[in-house]
Amino acid sequence: MEILREVSLKTYNTFGVDAVAEQFVHIEKEEDLVQLFQAGRFEQNSLLFLGGGSNMLFVGDYAGLVVRMAIKGIQHRWRGDLIEVQAAGGEVWHDLVTYCVDKGFGGIENLSLIPGTVGAAPVQNIGAYGVELQDVFYNCRAFELETGTFKTFYKEDCRFGYRDSIFKGELKGKYIITEINLLLSTQSKPNTTYGAINAELAARGIVQPTIKDVSTVVSAIRQGKLPDPSTIGNAGSFFKNPVVSEDTFRRLVSDFVDIVYYRFGNNQYKLAAGWLIEQCGWKGKVMGNVGTWKNQALVLVNHGKATGLEIYELSERIIESVKNRFGIRLEREVNVIGF
Ligand code: EPU
Numbered sequence: 565m566e567i568l569r570e571v572s573l574k575t576y577n578t579f580g581v582d583a584v585a586e587q588f589v590h591i592e593k594e595e596d597l598v599q600l601f602q603a604g605r606f607e608q609n610s611l612l613f614l615g616g617g618s619n620m621l622f623v624g625d626y627a628g629l630v631v632r633m634a635i636k637g638i639q640h641r642w643r644g645d646l647i648e649v650q651a652a653g654g655e656v657w658h659d660l661v662t663y664c665v666d667k668g669f670g671g672i673e674n675l676s677l678i679p680g681t682v683g684a685a686p687v688q689n690i691g692a693y694g695v696e697l698q699d700v701f702y703n704c705r706a707f708e709l710e711t712g713t714f715k716t717f718y719k720e721d722c723r724f725g726y727r728d729s730i731f732k733g734e735l736k737g738k739y740i741i742t743e744i745n746l747l748l749s750t751q752s753k754p755n756t757t758y759g760a761i762n763a764e765l766a767a768r769g770i771v772q773p774t775i776k777d778v779s780t781v782v783s784a785i786r787q788g789k790l791p792d793p794s795t796i797g798n799a800g801s802f803f804k805n806p807v808v809s810e811d812t813f814r815r816l817v818s819d820f821v822d823i824v825y826y827r828f829g830n831n832q833y834k835l836a837a838g839w840l841i842e843q844c845g846w847k848g849k850v851m852g853n854v855g856t857w858k859n860q861a862l863v864l865v866n867h868g869k870a871t872g873l874e875i876y877e878l879s880e881r882i883i884e885s886v887k888n889r890f891g892i893r894l895e896r897e898v899n900v901i902g903f
Pocket residue numbers: 691692693694789799800801802803804805824836837838839840842847859860861862897
């Protein structure tokens with residue numbers, strides 16, 4: 565394990581913005597973390613753990629140590645009627661989905677093609693098409709930066725919420741996830757509750773979809789809607805879908821009859837941020853190096869040479885116009901690094 569200096573982060577973030585890390589290290593096994601701890605490397609203030617860099621926007625160079633989690637390995641074993649799948653934090657999330665789908669292990673096929681790594685998945689409780697990680701999550705193993713020891717977090721410990729967990733809140737910056745364990749099933753019924761999946765299955769004439777069919781269809785929907793980060797830099801949804809109270813919802817719906825929403829728990833509503841942004845005229849707009857995606861206004865894109873700051877400034881303008889028009893303040897889902 566070698567600590568490198570002045571490393572470009574361009575290939576380590578899916579926005580493809582160029583920022584330089586003062587120091588950079590790849591972690592390929594858990595012992596590497598212990599070694600860094602013993603060398604006092606985690607005592608410094610500027611420390612950034614990086615998975616796939618798919619949910620990060622670098623607005624400037626990083627004056628500190630970037631630790632790239634690259635521990636690999638996937639295995640499974642039977643646990644009663646279920647299969648426990650263990651995956652190391654540095655695995656690419658979609659590679660794990662493929663491993664499971666190919667073996668007929670159901671539960672994460674709806675999460676096909678979500679960018680990022682396995683270790684980052686619990687942090688924001690990744691979700692798509694009616695499924696969230698928490699639905700199949702058993703536990704994860706995490707390294708505590710303060711003590712240099714490993715701890716296991718079970719599902720209840722993680723306090724999962726919509727794009728949220730304890731690792732984003734109370735324990736932010738305290739642990740780094742090195743492994744996750746999921747409980748999957750060969751008997752699970754595919755979840756096709758999300759309208760877009762049903763429509764796509766019907767279009768293909770599939771009546772009794774297999775896990776593989778669902779994965780294929782979800783991949784096709786995503787590819788149709790979202791830009792491929794290997795050609796157009798982006799970080800998926802840039803903002804969260806705002807959750808509003810019944811009162812706010814009633815006010816909005818009387819002014820904007822077409823508003824797109826989902827019921828969210830008791831007396832709350834989740835609004836489609838993509839719709840709000842589109843209504844403000846941003847969808848598909850290209851402004852120099854930056855813009856929003858033509859098929860999904862919630863996705864901000866780098867058209868080639870954008871700096872992180874340019875993307876950030878666009879996001880500020882979008883927040884302002886949505887606030888002015890709807891009185892709703894959008895929150896970023898993407899982490900902004902470097903201010
Ligand atoms: N819509 C518009 N205009 C747009 C985009 C969306 O009007 O430009 C409306 C449409 O009515 C559409 C609805 O918003 O049907 C919802 O859009 P979509 O199905 O694309 O889902 P989303 O709410 O925008 C969320 C997640 C995605 C996830 C999809 C599918 C968030 C912030 N985003 O997007 O996750 O893939 O659902 O389940 O929750 C991500 O987190 O990076 C991500 C891509």
